[in-house]
Amino acid sequence: PFNHMPNTYHMEPSDPCYEVCQRLVRDMTQYGVCVLDNFLGREKGLLVRNEVLNMYRQGIFSAGQLVSNPKSKDSQTVRSDLITWIDGKEPYCYYIKQLITQVDNIVLRANKMAHNGKMGDYFINGRTKAMVACYPGLGSHYVKHVDNPNKDGRCITAIYYLNLDWDVEKCGGLLRVFPEGTDQVADIAPIFDRMLFFWSDRRNPHEVQPAYSTRYAITLWYFDSQEREIALKKYKEEHAALLQQYSQRK
Ligand SMILES: Cn1c(O)c(C(=O)NCC(=O)O)c(=O)c2ccccc21
Numbered sequence: 001p002f003n004h005m006p007n008t009y010h011m012e013p014s015d016p017c018y019e020v021c022q023r024l025v026r027d028m029t030q031y032g033v034c035v036l037d038n039f040l041g042r043e044k045g046l047l048v049r050n051e052v053l054n055m056y057r058q059g060i061f062s063a064g065q066l067v068s069n070p071k072s073k074d075s076q077t078v079r080s081d082l083i084t085w086i087d088g089k090e091p092y093c094y095y096i097k098q099l100i101t102q103v104d105n106i107v108l109r110a111n112k113m114a115h116n117g118k119m120g121d122y123f124i125n126g127r128t129k130a131m132v133a134c135y136p137g138l139g140s141h142y143v144k145h146v147d148n149p150n151k152d153g154r155c156i157t158a159i160y161y162l163n164l165d166w167d168v169e170k171c172g173g174l175l176r177v178f179p180e181g182t183d184q185v186a187d188i189a190p191i192f193d194r195m196l197f198f199w200s201d202r203r204n205p206h207e208v209q210p211a212y213s214t215r216y217a218i219t220l221w222y223f224d225s226q227e228r229e230i231a232l233k234k235y236k237e238e239h240a241a242l243l244q245q246y247s248q249r250k
């Protein structure tokens with residue numbers, strides 16, 4: 001979806017997104033994580049938040065995974081995250097689509113302006129749909145994991161948080177990142193209008209700690225063109241082999 005961007009992209013320092021893109025390149029290169037606060041500004045942030053709340057009220061979110069709570073004897077299940085995937089063309093996602101376009105522009109420009117024309121040695125040429133996630137409180141959480149442990153093509157995770165007046169002491173829901181190669185952890189509160197980027201691979205295991213208020217976020221995963229191409233090829237070969245086996249069954 002990026003062909004609308006001219007290839008030879010030259011960024012004017014006057015361009016408002018210039019310093020944001022510089023920040024992104026610098027932080028990703030140095031830490032592999034980048035936090036940008038007041039990303040859209042309050043007014044636009046609230047418009048995006050309202051769209052997500054309306055989606056939730058309309059029951060558009062599919063039932064999240066049920067995590068049976070091993071600790072409780074009555075095997076009560078703690079409902080975990082609720083998610084829905086959108087491409088932004090849906091009628092009720094006008095402002096979410098604007099957010100997505102804004103993030104696309106920044107990631108693309110950052111990728112192009114990085115020293116050797118690539119950020120983190122990736123060439124970004126696509127992304128997933130947007131995953132809108134809701135943790136319905138009640139201790140719902142997400143266990144420690146790596147987004148892309150096996151080279152499925154995703155190189156950058158981009159998360160936009162929508163939670164007004166979020167107090168981690170009261171509400172929990174902290175994102176804890178365990179950057180590879182250090183004992184230091186990065187604790188990121190899912191506060192309103194905060195944009196977060198991090199490398200999707202094994203460099204950044206992370207967990208969502210139990211949330212006690214409703215916690216909303218919108219996630220985009222950006223693809224490295226080469227890694228994605230190889231992953232798709234492998235996927236097609238595995239698929240063909242499975243069909244072959246199946247068609248030969250007695
Ligand atoms: C709901 N949710 C997630 O919240 C995260 C995740 O890491 N979130 C980090 C965060 O919200 O701060 C995920 O990585 C994830 C992956 C697949 C399906 C659902 C998922």
Ligand SMILES: [Mn+2]
Pocket residue numbers: 145146147206
């Ligand atoms: Mn994750």
